[in-house]
Amino acid sequence: MNPVELSPPALDQAPFAVMIFDAQGVVHYANGSFRFLCGHLYPAPGSNENGALQIPADDALLQNWKNYSSERECAVKSEWLRNPESDEFFYGVVRLQAYGNQTLACFYAQDLSELRLTYRSLRSTMETFHAIFNLAPDVISLTRMSDNVVVQVNKAYEKLSGYDASHLLGRTSIDSGAWKNPSDRLRLLEGLMAHGRVECMPVEMLDKQGNILHVSVSSVVVQLHGEPHMLSIFRDISEQVRNERDLRELNQQLEERVTTRTQELSRLNQELESYIYTLSHDLRSPIRAISGFSALLREQGESELSEDNRILLNRIESAAKRMMQMTDDLLRLARLSRSAVERKTLSLARIAEEVHKDFEAHHPERHVELICKDPLTAWGDPQLLRHVIENLISNAWKYTSTKPNATIRLWSEADIHNQTRFLIQDNGVGFDSSYAQRLFQPFYRMHKDSEFPGTGIGLATVARIVYAHGGQVGASATPGGGAMFWFSLPNQEDNDA
Structure with missing residues (x-):
């Protein structure tokens, strides 16, 4: 009986390759998927007059004939069957099956080259992720939210806390004594439940020696294996907090100094303005005397003065007038300085x-x-x-x-x-x-x-x-x-x- 006649019609539409061959390597049947994957074999040298394929005698498909049975499947990697684009081998299983008075082998295979490339890419991505994960300077942890158990933490945890990673893995962060104030973790969870993420929340934590660590926590809920997990990043901001505290203290000291200097400067300005006011006021009397005596000299003795003396008298009167104007202006400036706005x-x-x-x-x-x-x-x-x-x-x-x-x-x-x-x-x-x-x-x-x-x-x-x-x-x-x-x-x- 022709094996093709015995093959279910569904095999022609199957997404995997099916090939039926005998012990001499003659291919009696190949479905559509096989012809799609191995179309480069048609027509092939060694094919008989009916166009049947001939499997090379040294290929694993024939070399393993003695291992085939109708009771179980045998895994085989054929070098004859390759993907011409990726040069990848086809992997498949073979089971013996009786067709009338013939015993033939059925080979079921699938092109796994694309899947293997995807796997290799995924493995490379995972290796890169793990490298970044462990090289990150901030602590990164993954906590299962159903029981709050930490399932993964990077190497930065050891540097920050002083503990080995095994101290935290498989335990809750509360049990490990990491939180100085357990209420901070409750606030973190409440923020996650309300918003799905928390960014840069300042908290206080403890290291192995009991020292207080100022930490900024950012967390987000992620799904892993169908379960919600909390992905958290802990950044040590202890130095920043110390610097801010020192800066506040320095600013306070500077403000106190500025206040003291301002009060002192205000006092000195008041004394100076008072001095200018007094000086301007007191200068008016001698200047008036100079102006008065100059005028008296002009009235009573101008006729007896020589021309040079008259010039000198004019200069005295002009200088006295200018001095009086300056003292008046200074007095006005001092008064204005004292005026409230x-x-x-x-x-x-x-x-x-x-x-x-x-x-x-x-x-x-x-x-x-x-x-x-x-x-x-x-x-x-x-x-x-x-x-x-x-x-x-x-x-x-x-x-x-x-x-x-x-x-x-x-x-x-x-x-x-x-x-x-x-x-x-x-x-x-x-x-x-x-x-x-x-x-x-x-x-x-x-x-x-x-x-x-x-x-x-x-x-x-x-x-x-x-x-x-x-x-x-x-x-x-x-x-x-x-x-x-x-x-x-x-x-x-x-x-x-």
Whole structure:
């Protein structure tokens, strides 16, 4: 009987290869899967006239014939049957089977080359994973959540705790004495149950010697063999905690030093301001005496003075007048330094217009245009800020005296740190901007008194008032191209906060 006729039709559709052959190596049947896997054998040298395959006599399929039986399957690796793409052998089993008066061997095989490649890749991946797992500087553990038993831990555990890994494996972390506060582990589990993961939770743990370890724990729930496990990473942050503690102590010490120095500096400033106030006040009497005696000398004996003596008398009167102006300015600066800042909403534009009208009344021979379109709303002390505007407009008025068409322009713009910047620009003689910050120092002047009279106190007064409001001052200019002064003030909401 033909074996093909006896073979079930389902064999042709089977996903595994089936081949039926006799003891001489003649293949009587091969199903579709076999022809798909071994199609390179058709047609083959040695095939008979019917196209049947002939198994080589030295192949294991024939060499093992004596081991075949109908009672059990025999595993065979054939070198004749290879995958031409991967050059992998086919592995299969052979069982003898009677077909009529013939005893034939049935070979069942499957191409395992792809599976073997997958296995090799998986094994390589596992080896890489284990290398990374044990080389990681942080402790990594895997805990079965059904009984809280630790099933795996890396070598970093030994370095951190001082224990061998066997101390923890097969036990719960509570039993191993790892937690300083067991309630921390309960918090960790509660976080896992609520969110499925916990990141960077600070806890305290104990090493083998009982020392406290500050640790940051991150955990996530993973499924392993159908069971939930807790994968945890423990990072030693003891040094970081110590550094933060030392930094807090250092900051506390620095704050105490700053407080002490600030109090001392405040006391010294108060003493200095008191000294300046007293000195300025006391200097007025001798200066008045010099001015008075100079005037008396001019009234009673000017006719008897020579021309040179008259020049000297003029210099004495001019110097006394200048000295009186300086003491008045110093006295005003000292008084302003003692003044408390009482803030309210006000318009600097309105103050500027009032100041400008006063200057026009005192200098009717000059025409200076004031351009101020914005309301210039500010939050500050009205009297103190009026001194700021007076000094800045006075400065602009003075240094535009050589210009036939003098212009003073005021505007505001947003500044950083929730402040508003107010700017005053003129088209006067200007100055070298490299000396801009020195202009706000007392008595510093960039022009001779014969060119533009002054004491050098006005801009120092501006800076003192603005600093008292929590703002900043600045200036920029070019020689002959005018000057621009600015000051910034905190906005109202910033002060309320």
